[in-house]
Amino acid sequence: MSKLVGVLGGMGPMATADFFRKLVEETPATHDRDHVPVIIYSVPQIPSRDKAITSGGESPLPQMLAGMHALKKQNVDFVVIPCNTAHYWYEDLCREGGLPILHIVDAVRDELSNGHAVEGPIGLLSTEATLLSGIYRDRLADRGIELMVNTQEERDEFINPAIEWVKCGRLPEAGRAVDRAVARLLDRGAQKLILGCTELPVALEAIASPRMGSCIDATRALARASVRRARG
Amino acid sequence: MSKLVGVLGGMGPMATADFFRKLVEETPATHDRDHVPVIIYSVPQIPSRDKAITSGGESPLPQMLAGMHALKKQNVDFVVIPCNTAHYWYEDLCREGGLPILHIVDAVRDELSNGHAVEGPIGLLSTEATLLSGIYRDRLADRGIELMVNTQEERDEFINPAIEWVKCGRLPEAGRAVDRAVARLLDRGAQKLILGCTELPVALEAIASPRMGSCIDATRALARASVRRARG
Known part of the structure; x- marks a missing residue:
């Protein structure tokens, strides 16, 4: 039951x-x-x-x-x-x-233990507030994972507008913006990326981004x- | 508020x-x-x-x-x-x-009044139980709409399996089956089709069927x- x-x-x-x-x-x-x-x-x-x-x-x-x-x-x-x-x-x-x-971070931890084990840094795409809260840093600390975060400039240019666009239904625009933020972290050497804001997978999936394959969707x-x- | x-x-x-x-x-x-x-x-x-x-x-x-x-x-x-x-x-x-x-049928009625006004018969794809319940026939009766329904054979071959497939996550198979049932009713002269079972739009959308354009989605x-x- x-x-x-x-x-x-x-x-x-x-x-x-x-x-x-x-x-x-x-x-x-x-x-x-x-x-x-x-x-x-x-x-x-x-x-x-x-x-x-x-x-x-x-x-x-x-x-x-x-x-x-x-x-x-x-x-x-x-x-x-x-x-x-x-x-x-x-x-x-x-x-x-x-x-x-x-x-939610314990759920992401489980994914990292199950088939998503990676060498090298893991990117984290999130709001500034999630970063400040330290939930990913604290709950993944004992795993020895190097977290690589997006810059304030990337949040201002891509992440924050994308989140607002999802909230008003402008999904393809949001998807393209998130995709660019993902690309930046992959370019800087992230091996995998955590989509650490629940608007982000909605956006990326709306444009069927192939970069979803490099991401761990915290919602899923x-x-x-x-x-x-x-x-x- | x-x-x-x-x-x-x-x-x-x-x-x-x-x-x-x-x-x-x-x-x-x-x-x-x-x-x-x-x-x-x-x-x-x-x-x-x-x-x-x-x-x-x-x-x-x-x-x-x-x-x-x-x-x-x-x-x-x-x-x-x-x-x-x-x-x-x-x-x-x-x-x-x-x-x-x-x-739900009153909601479909509203759609028929708003921009979906059609000449000629309207198809209804549904379960046998929905047909037997008469909810569409009764609530659309005063609109003078000619309802054209799928046959028992079409329900057995396409609709019922599709519904079961949606319930166990086999969406593309479900979509192809529903699409064929839609095509049959359009071939017989239906001008528009009501997707009168809430599993059906999930199926059709999973294959991005162009025939969605001929459908009134009861869920939406x-x-x-x-x-x-x-x-x-």
């Missing part, structure tokens, strides 16, 4: 929808009933995670906790959050939300880890 | 994920907060709607009502069900579920109607 998965979503909505599709895709199933049961809370009326971290904007924590409480009322067994930056509040959410949360990693945990 | 949408999903899970993505795509938005807030209940451990209708199998109504009650607990404003066959129980769900439900119609209703 599968566990009931709770999704704290809406950050953003397209990324949540992308996670849901990948959860279905990653479940070995021959019938509907083989699929993982899931409750998705996708309420995007929530302050910017990015602004709260980088410029002291309003905290999104109260709205995230409202989502956790909604999921708790539905008796979900564990929660996943298809937004990397939101994991800045991971400890608060675990402590005050009263539910176990599968950390989270989906795969969710299926493993749900089927326990 | 947008209304909170409840989705009674899981019938099947891929169709629910497809609806969610289309809900996001169909929302004019420049920021996350412009998107429609939504709670999705996707619990696919539920008896087959098809077997209950065509061969006296176990009724899925109790599980569907459990989903309605879960959504009611979340204070959703209205419910949508991205499964055509499930609308066989529409009146029961409205009466016993205690929430208004936006009917429901997404568009949901956005209109949510934004009031």
Whole structure:
């Protein structure tokens, strides 16, 4: 019997929808009933995670906790959050939300252990807020992985506009921008790249970029880890 | 302020994920907060709607009502069900579920009124159970539309296998089968086709069939109607 998965979503909505599709895709199933049961809370009326971290904007924590409480009322067994930056509040959410949360970076770690083992530096494409939060650095520290990040200039030119474009449905433009950011890190010697913001795979897939083959999609990693945990 | 949408999903899970993505795509938005807030209940451990209708199998109504009650607990404003066959129980769900439900065929009606006005017969691709339920015939009756349906042989050869293939992730095979069923109805003179089973657009889109241009996607119609209703 599968566990009931709770999704704290809406950050953003397209990324949540992308996670849901990948959860279905990653479940070995021959019938509907083989699929993982899931409750998705996708309420995007929530302050910017990015602004709260980088410029002291309003905290999104109260709205995230409202989502956790909604999921708790539905008796979900564990929660996943298809937004990397939101994991800045991971400890608060675990402590005050009263539910176990599968950390997105732990899901990426699992991918690195399973067939994605690489020599040499691994690139990380993310928001500035995710970088500042240190979640990838901290949770991958004991793996001896050299992380290579995008520059502020690359974030300003490619990553940040791409994220905004995904949020308003301009996917091909977003895809081309992300593709250029990926190319820059590969040129500088990254062996693999972590797409560490859940808008980025949506963008790259919209243009069917061949560079997806060099990437570890944190959203798909989270989906795969969710299926493993749900089927326990 | 947008209304909170409840989705009674899981019938099947891929169709629910497809609806969610289309809900996001169909929302004019420049920021996350412009998107429609939504709670999705996707619990696919539920008896087959098809077997209950065509061969006296176990009724899925109790599980569907459990989903309605879960959504009611979340204070959703209205419910949508991205499964055509499930609308066989529409009146029961409205009466016993205690929430208004936006009917999928009413959403298709809206599409027929808005830019899809056609002369001549309209094809309907659906399960046998949806045909038997009469939801399209009854709700489109006053429009004077001549409905042309697929034959039992076409359902057995193309539609039913395609639906099963979508449920186990074999999308390209499913797409080719649905495409042939669409071609048959167009050959017989259908001017437009309603994809009246939510697995069918997932299949056709997986092969990027040019015949999508001749189709009215009931899932996308429901997404568009949901956005209109949510934004009031």
